[in-house]
Amino acid sequence: MLLDEHNSKLLFETATIPVPKGTTVFPGEEDDFAPGYPLPWFLKAQVLSGGRGKSGGILRIDDPAEFPAKARKLFGREIKGESVPFIRVEPGEDITHEFYLSLTVSRERRCILLTAGRQGGVEVEKLGADNLLVQEIGLPGGPAPHQVRAAFFHLGLDKDRFKDFAGLLDALFRCLLDNGLLMAEINPLILTPDGRLVALDGKVEMDDNFVDLHPEAEAYYQREHAAPEENLARDAGLSFVRLPGWVGLMVNGAGLAMATMDLLNFSGLPASNFLDLGGAADQKRMETALELLFGDTQVKAIFINLFGGILSCEKVALAMQGALGGKSPEKPIVVRMSGKDAEAGLKILRELNADNLHMAGDMQAAIAILDTIRPPQTEAVDYPAPLDLPLGPRPAPTGWQSETIFAVDADTPILVQGITGREGQLHTRLMQEYGANVVAGVTPFKGGQEILGVPVYNSIAEARRAHDIGASIIFVPPRMAADAVAEAASNEIPWTVCITEGITQHEMLAAFGRAKGSPTRIVGPNTPGIIVPGRTKIGIMPTMPFMPGPVAVLSRSGTLTYEVADRLTRAGIGQSICVGIGGDPFIGVDFVDMFEMIRNHDQTRAVIVLGEIGGQAEENLAEYVVRTGFDKPVISFIAGQTAPAGKRLGHAGAILEAGGGIQAKLETMGKAGFAVCPSLEAVAETTARALE
Template identity: 70%
Template sequence: MLLNEHMSKALFAKAGIPVPHGQPVFPGSEDDFNPPFALPWILKAQVPIGGRGKVGGILRVKSSDAFAPTARKLFGLDIRGHRVPFVRVEPVAAIQREMYLSLTVSRSRGCILLTVGREGGVDIESGGQGNLLVQEIRLPAGISAHQMRAAFFHLGLDKERFADFSTLIKDLFKAMLDNGLLLAEINPLIITDDQRFVALDAKVEVDDNFVELNPAMEAYYQPEHASPEENAARKAGFSYVSLDGWVGLMVNGAGLAMATMDLLNFSRLPARNFLDLGGTADHARMRTALDLLFGDTRVRAVFINLYGGILSCRNVALALREALGGHEPEKPIVTRMAGNDAAGGVEVLTAMGCSGLHLARDMADAIRILDSIRPADAPVIEFPAPGSALPEAMPVPRNHMPTKTLGISADTPILVQGITGREGQLHTQLMQAYGANVVAGVTPFKGGQTVLGVPVFNSIAEATRDHEIGASIIFVPPRMAADAVLEAACNKIPWAVCITEGIPQQDMLAVFEQINSSPTRVVGPNTPGVILPGRTKIGIMPTDPFSPGPVAILSRSGTLTYEVASRLTAAGIGQSVCIGIGGDPFIGVDYVDAIEMLCNHDETQAVIILGEIGGRAEENLAEHIVRTGFAKPVTAFIAGRTAPPGKRLGHAGAILEKGDGVDRKLETMRKAGFAVCASLEEVAQIATRRLG
């Protein structure tokens, strides 16, 4: 949740950080503005984006008569696609000096960065060599006294300012922790003529997961900065991003939704939106999603693409039937269903007898149907043809000696954290049905019970007195999930698989810092888990797509894992192991860790990487393989290649940074010997060829 300047300053002021006096002014009230501070005034357009000053979004007025026309001028601006819903008015500041100060959660470094700059302003990076000092802050320890001193001395401030500067840093850091901030930026931080530190401008980003757990943070959300569709989707609890095409998209699972968006865009059937229903496609959510797509005049047809994992396709079909209420759809709908009870879903939809409801056999058939109903005046948006990137050569063999092994087998004894909850019980039963060796469960204060024949303990410490545990699987709500991971690691459980999604990023930063010397290998969070087809599973994956064989799948997406495993199985290629590394920015086992375990895994003859935009996980793997000379062929698919920059697509970690396309990621993988597939259709084909 990115706040505008006005809300950022409201949050700072509540935290005790000095900000200028200021008042919001909305269209229609500009003629009545009468602030309690003297002229001249600064009028600042409020948009959740930087660079306002460069495009006329910050103006100064010297007289009250000039205020209303100046405000109306700002209300009429479009700043990089953002209209100006209101302006913030402040008195002109008496500035003695400008500097830069920020705290940022760093995905690449796995910590919080404290950055200070001797010069502030629009282009702080161009302030000359040595302008910025960046220091790493580790959680849960926090800022050290020496780091505050280093920042202070870097800025070259007078000795008598140290107490006020230290208080400012401490207050800013406390605001970050108390409010789940990913970014707290003051640019510029000024010293006024009366010798005060003041945050002249402010930029704050709040972790959406923190907001979900702390509803009071909704007070900082301003719907004016989002489209009506995005606000409705947010209220309904699913991910929605507006795009520029004409095909309305509805998918379950972020990875599959990104891949489907790419498929449409590359097929010259551009998507009008990204919409991830998530795991709960009930009537209310389906109704909201359909209302959004039917109500959008630029949507000319709807594509519903589902791969049922735990989600039942039949239940989704029933929800769709109920949402349509026995009527023809307002716009053509093309549906493709696969996975869990897809046949039941198709049966329900066929019985509806709607001429505007088209049932596709697979994704390729859906594309053919959509192309056949393309309106003559449909917009054409060109995307560069993706093309397959076949490897230049296999990596050069090195004298690399891997030190990690998989260490999971059919006999691995499993403990379930949160076994007495609804999700814990459901998936314990499903794991048992697959043959998994579930030996114990943990739920605090419920020790002594038995669930599904499994003894329940109050803590892992209690459970390990009676049972040897090889892996723990975590079904604990987000507020307590990070501590559950910490508990597993402190008890040195070899594997901890954290299914939970929605954990605040700061929580996981603190846990990973505390367990960095633990032998526990954490999978996730936000993972479907681990499965050894035909032997055991420690996760929530459906079992139907998987079959035993020689190919390992390492993936950031659950639905993409099921989709690709199903395609491999249909092609006669089984899987040795499938690991969902998780879709969050901060995870435990990553691609590099997993590939190390597979070096001497005799059952694995080839590897498939299912990646996404955002972060450097795939590039880090490619660079590792070049260094170590991994000898087994690697095939890769990256979802989200046509994503708009700066938009998060479902997964917290799936965001394409501005100015940073996926071309570099794809080229790095190709040079490392990966076969990079242009589409899901190619994954099984290329994997078959590479197996030889």
């Protein structure tokens, strides 16, 4: 959640960070404005994009009579496509010097970065090589004294200012931790003639997971910055992003939603939105989703694309039946269902006998139907064709020897953390039904019970005294899940699989810091887990898409894993190992770690990598494959190729940073010899050729 300047400064004030006085003015209030502080005043447009000054978003007032006209001028202005919902008015400050100071969460470096700049202002990174000092800060400790001193001396402040600077930096760090911030930027930090350090401007980004866990943080969300449909989706817990096309999109699971968005865009049927129902597609969510799409004049037709994994297509169909209330949909709807209870779901929808409701057997059939109901005079949206790179030559052998092996099998003894909860019990039963060897469970203060024939302990330490444990699986709520990961690592459990999603990034960074030096391989968080088809599963993956065979499937998305496994199975291609590495920015085991184990896995003859926009995981894998001479064929598919930059699509890791270069990601994989598939349709066929 990105905060505007005004709300950023309100947050800074709660953390005792000095900021100028400020007053908000909304349209219609400009004639009665009387702030009670001296001239000059500065009128500052409150938008979420940067570069307001260059775009005319900051105006100076030297005469109160000028205020109404200049305020109305700002209200009528667009800044980088954003309208100005309100302004903040501040008195002028005398400035001796302008600096830059920020704390940001770095996905690439897996730490907090403390950045201090001798000069502040627009594009600080372009103010010379010596302007910025960047230091890595570990969690949970925070800046070490020597790092505080280094930042202070870099800025060149007088020694009398050290106490104030150290106090301000400590307050900024505490603000970051206490509010789940991904970024806390002061630009500029000014020094006044009387020696005060003041945050003249502020920019804050708050972790959405933190906001979900702390309802009080919603006070900093300014609804005026979002479109009405975005606010409606937010209130309903839906992941929604507006796009420029005309096909309304409704999908379960971020990975499949991104892949479907790409398919529409590449097929000349541009999507008007990204909408991820998630795993709880009940009637209320379905009603809200349909209300959004029916009420959007840009949407001319709707594509509902569902793969039933944990989610039942039959239950979604019943929810949709209730949402339609016995009426035909207002706009054409094309429905594709596959996976769990798909036939039952499609039967329910067919029996509605509703006009404007079309059933499709697969995604290509859905595209064909949408093409026939294309309305006249729809605007084309130009997307480049997807890359289609065949399997390249294998990297030359380098003699690389891996010391790790994949050691999860039918006999692996499994411990369930959070076994007494609803999800823990449900998936313990499903794992047992698949043949998984669940030997123990842990829930603090519930020790001594027995769940599904499994003894429950208060701690992993207790459980280990009675059982050998080869792996743990975590069904613990987000507030406690990071500590559950750290508990497994401190007890040196060989594998721990963290299913939980919604954990704040700070807490996972701290947990990974505590796990350093432990032999535990952490999978996730926000993962569907591990399945060895026909042998065992440690996770929530449905079993019906999978069958034993020679292909490993490694993925950042649960729904894409199920979708691809189902396509492989229907093509007669089984799977050796399937691992969801997790959809969050900070995860444990990554693609490279898995490849280190798979290269020694005799049952695996080929590997499928299902990636997404955001991060460097796929590029790092390509570099590893070339450097180590990994000689098994690699087939890849990347979802989200047509995603807009800077928008989070479903889960926290799926965000394309500005200038994030999806083409560069794909080309890097192609140069490493990966087959880069242009669509999900191509994955099974390409894999079959690789196995010949």
